[in-house]
Amino acid sequence: MNILNILDEIEKVDGEIYERLSPRRSAMKDFFNVGKKISMAALPLALGSMFQKAYGQTNPSTVNDVLNFALALEYLEYNYYNHALTNSTITFPTSASNAAITTIRAHERAHVDLLKSALQITGADGYVDADFDFTAGGAFGDVFSNYQTFLKVALAFEDTGVRAYKGQAPILKGNAVLTTALQIHSVEARHASHIRQMVAASLGVALKPWISYAANGNDTGISAVDAVYAGEQNTMQAGIEINGLGGASQTQAAESFDEFLTGAAVKTIANQFIKTGKKLA
């Protein structure tokens, strides 16, 4: 994306764009400083806030709601992995497994920081480790001492994350923020794919890297996370039956499309892991 090209285009229709961006002559300096501070990839978000300023409009509150919601989920994920890596008795069986979780933690932290900057939140995190109960009231009691339990919950978080972003996409439709949200969404899907393989290797189960057709949509064999997979057995897309299409089996038809979760469903899942007083409303 060429920023100057964008400004060029704006200037053609609005000669006062630079004045709008900032009433002072230092406008462009401010602008380029913004560009330097955040990475190029975060630019769509920064651009959004610039245009808000320039044209006296704000993101629709629904868009900010989505970003705040996403931020809460990223806090959950980041703190989960961070706790496992820094404050647990989990024994990672290989250096590769430790490295994979470290990679994922870094991405979740980056997502937290990116969303905070998009929402112009500075200072302390809105959620810290103490705000979470990763045992979900005891349902996963040994989550930070048993590697396998840890992986199962991680898998639920990643698959939920993928489905959560997907469910919010329509609210971001046509907004530059959507691109960034999609870029986060596919990273979560990559994480989910890898953790599925870690679960398969550790538990010795035939778990595919993608969500497969199963009762309740849940192919993990862990009934406690049924809610995460609700609707995943769907094989009908936009009124078109995928089962049998081009020779695809029912399993392949269900696998070839991921489903979304509504915000309400995601909140119910996430709130099991969030302490009273900090639960998502």
Added chain:
Amino acid sequence: MKNNELETKNELQDERLLNSTVGRRSFLQYAGASAAAIALVAAGCKKDRGYENPTMDGATLDFKTDVGVLNYAYALEQLEAAFYIKVASAPPAAFTAAQKAYFQDVQFHEIAHREFFKKALSTAAIGSLEVDFSSIDFTSASGVLAAAQSFEDLGVAAYNGAGVRITTTDYLVLAGKIVSVEARHAAWVRDQISNGSFADLNSLTALGASNSAGLDGALTPDKVLAIAGKYVKTKINVINL
């Protein structure tokens, strides 16, 4: 004579519309800031827009409406499906049983995507693309895995970059339902090449990824098609991007 007159009139009308900066100005004034922002971000990606409709052979992707975006996805899914059909029909001898089975699955995922778009587009669908996989060594495991990785990573970046163009909510959700499956494929294939590289965003910066921001690739259609062009014989024309 009459036909010629009509044609001239159309041309004049077109030209008047295209040169009408007033129209564009008022559009931006009346449209919401977010709509303007999208148009501008799109403008930032490509300076010259093809206003004229050149005579064309091959497939034409007209990005003026969602039909163009869906056909774009259809073109990419055709390419992926053709690749995996070839892999699954004669996998490299070095593939493990698990790799063979998963490539078989991926083949049907891509076929399902391809057939879905074909059906959804109905008569508006572009024709079948002729592919050129001469650069891929289908007998070599590393060759097949490397090609699969580039198809999947590119597919993810393509959907991520095209999402903002989609105006119909149902299609946006569908694109989302497909892109995460492609990302799951990409991660698996990457792990087959090098375990732990499932989300090596540093290796994806050319596709628009950022490791420091934890973001996957996202590319505009022109860039995606330039990369995919190596594997497509059919001429793909792009208008109104």
